[in-house]
Amino acid sequence: MSQQGYVATPPYSQAQPGIGGYPTGFGASPPQAHYGHYGAPPQPYTAQAAGVLKPAASSPSGMPPPPVSSQYGSPIQQNGAHSQKFPPPAVSAPAMPPYGQPLQRPAYQSMAQATPPTQQMTNQMSAMSIGGYGQGPLQSPQSPTSSAAPQPYQMPSAPAMGHPPMSPTGHQPPSMSACPPMTAGPPMGATGAPPMGMPNSQPGLPPMGGGGFQQPGGPQGFPQQPGPYGGQMPGSQMAGPQAGAFAGGFPGGAAHMAGPPQKKLDPDSIPSTTQVIEDDQAKRGGQLYTTNLRGQVPPLVTTSFTVQDQGNASPRFMRCTTYSFPCSSDLAKQCQVPLATIIKPFATVPKNETPLYVVNHGEAGPIRCNRCKAYMCPFMLFIDGGRRYQCSFCNCVNEVPVQYFQHLDHMGRRVDLYERPELSLGSYEFTATLDYCKNNKPPNPPAYIFMIDVSYNNIKSGLVKLICEELKTLLDRLPKEEGAESSSIKVGFVTYNKILHFYNVKSALAQPQMMVVSDVAEMFVPLLDGFLVNFQESRAVINNLLDQIPDMFADTNESETVFAPVIQAGVEALKAAECSGKLFIFHSSLPTAEAPGKLKNRDDRKLVNTEKEKILFQPQRGVYEQLTKDCVAQGCCVDLFVFPNQYVDMATMGDIPTHTGGSVYKYSNFQVQIDGEHFLTDLRRDVEKSIGFDAIMRVRTSTGFRATDFFGAIYMNNTTDVEMAAVDCDKAVTVEFKHDDALNEEAGALIQCALLYTSISGQRRLRVHNLSLNCSSQLSELYKSCETDALINFFAKSAYHAILNQPVKTVREILVKQTAHMLACYRKHCASPSAASQLILPDAMKVFPVYMNSLMKTPVLVGSAELSTDERNFHRLSVMSTGVEESQILLYPRLIPLHSMDVVNEAVPAAVRCSEERLSETGVFLLDNGQNLFLWLGQACPPDLIQSLFNVPSLAHLSPDMTSLPELDNAQSKKLRSIICAISQQRPHSMKMVIVKQKDKPEMLFRQHLVEDKGLHGGASYIDFLCYVHREIRQLLT
């Protein structure tokens, strides 16, 4: 290693104009609009009933009907009174359309049975009554040992959401007696108003906004008042105007309903998430989901299904909180159901689904509406013999460019409809022209820079050696363009503690060269040539370097580090190379060395549960704020792998990654032997995953509503352009919509998400996702079309965003009020008349309360000084960019009983509800929340099972440090390992396995995830929450 000492040349790079360098003004309005061009009012997009031969767009699906003489020769198929479906090409037909780039087989495989919308909604409503008030004290569902014998019930003070200081053993097992029987059929047991001892905190409707956190809810009773239930709890009763729907929802529910009077409130009688998941899997699992219908509600994220794009984006790319928007803003305000979509633009497409086609329109570039700049898509309406088209987003009539002209058939559709992805598919890509490139220059391929903290802690723990060893093989697996021989991504290396070391790894060198920059206040990159290289070409020099790094710093005693200058160096290097890219930073401590961005310990848990708690979540600004802007402008994504032994100010250190499309990984008290594999798995996935750089996203909508709020690992310089230094296959952006006018039932609500980005080989591309939703003036349509998993994703992100500016307590209050309000509105406007004492939940939202309650018990919102501030911030940051799959499993983990698993059957055993009372001393359970895998072992679980799984004679012999199962040659071991493997592959992060023995200390960690129970750090049980929400609803309705 030759070292060139302290280099002090001036920086190579110059300030670049920000990200706005797109001459065509990505998304900007053109100077002149062609609106109303023809002197006639623009034609509405959808006008006629199906069957009328008029130019296209007659179907409620928003999709043009298929041509009679399709090239595929399939007959037209009608789906009842609903829209026509696309005819499928015969598989053997000349079906390979001349799409720009034949990536794979065409999308059309077979004609799927589309589900008529009505069919999804037959179980529109289930009902639940928590009635029988005053008939006796409530028997708790929480007491696993409770027998049928009624016990006097004393509600613990502030049983519900108040997060009272609560030790795990600090509450008596509540109980209940003398509840009325479960009944099916018409509502029962609603005898008069209950003597509810709850504070009447809130007369009338609360002054809530349309779903945001704008107005603090004020101290309105719910969370912090002691003893809201008084001494009596309402009894509970199931009843249902639509008992059939209800019985289907709950295992054993029917039996209870039909059976003799029950003495206790059966936990099985309240809506079950595991049952909802199972039912959807049974009903829609394994099926083909075709996207030809407007406003079609997709299967749940937990259901496995295959998507066929027939004109709307796959739910893998876009998932909505409801698929039927209310027509007016008044209705939207009335129901307070958030109107949002969760967009995962780079979502992984399973191997059996068609990857996106790339359309190349040559130098002319993609075709866009002159007025609103929407891209050509299946929603555009061709008229005037094909010479013009009307934009369905803004109604502007545009000329069809000469080179794009095509005749229309007698149905008014272009005859090349099925040859063009942008006319027939919901998702596709365009190759972008130079107009879409910064400074009108094609971009260079991106670069990955590995920046390793070589301070004392990381050397001593063996982390530096581990990273260097791994990189030697990992760099062979950098992502590459489909069909390319090798990756175009360049790589570079930096090590640092208080100063930075850059390495010249040019292939011509016999040895790597180190250059040191000690002036961290004025960061620059001391070399241009040889810093970013092609791994294949420089393999020998790089391997030489990776061998040397651990030795070079083996004797270091430097424990201070810098952080902001490291990111600055990475940005400067990318600027100098004129490319976008990603920084992989491996860091272990609070950056306390004298340098810009120096941080100090500001962890003050006395702020928890005060008005100032938000300070704990707010990042330090100044240097970091500017650095974020620099990163975004350069397309520099930051991934942070942090290995803390103590407080590191996660709020600040994680801020740049989460505004640049990056990820934060945290390995507390890292030990190579225990955590090494866990970390390496994360690193490998992160390096290999599919990703786009220097991205800017616009979400366009048809008239009447617009995107107003955006949550994700994003940066916003204005109100419309979502900037992402990078966006990978796991990152999702949650977008909220608001009305600015009335919506039209016929036209529906159209959304187009356009993402301009640089591919891993340096191509500028536009990825377009289109989705059409229904609109209705009936709120019942909205509630029918709700998606609970998407709703809770929205609420999690908006709440986690709100705590930056509002006390956590206020945010919790707003969440509860809004939950009650949404359900009360359903009750008032959509449900059949029934007694006030009944709790009636919309079928599509029947498990929403359990998710909401779980959200309020997450480390971020629970407001407990026992929790580490860094841990709360880490949780917050990791949720802000997650998709619906991840937020679902996080807020309702899967609890899988293993002791009774059928080792012959391939299937994963059915999950049980997340509650302590589902555990048994003789059992073994696996809990998966997407971040950890807990293997819980009952005290009395059979020794032969322990032997089979762990190869030790008893629990006592089992090491708590074990993080993986030994590979043993027996059926139980193989089965469990295959389950773990299958689960791990579904998750974006590697999951650490934690062995939990019943009644051992780590059990506390595990029990936090039993989300139906009372929270260990505060927060209500599911049933208490439901009772509380019901009370709130009753108040709203009176």
Ligand SMILES: [Zn+2]
């Ligand atoms: Zn337009």
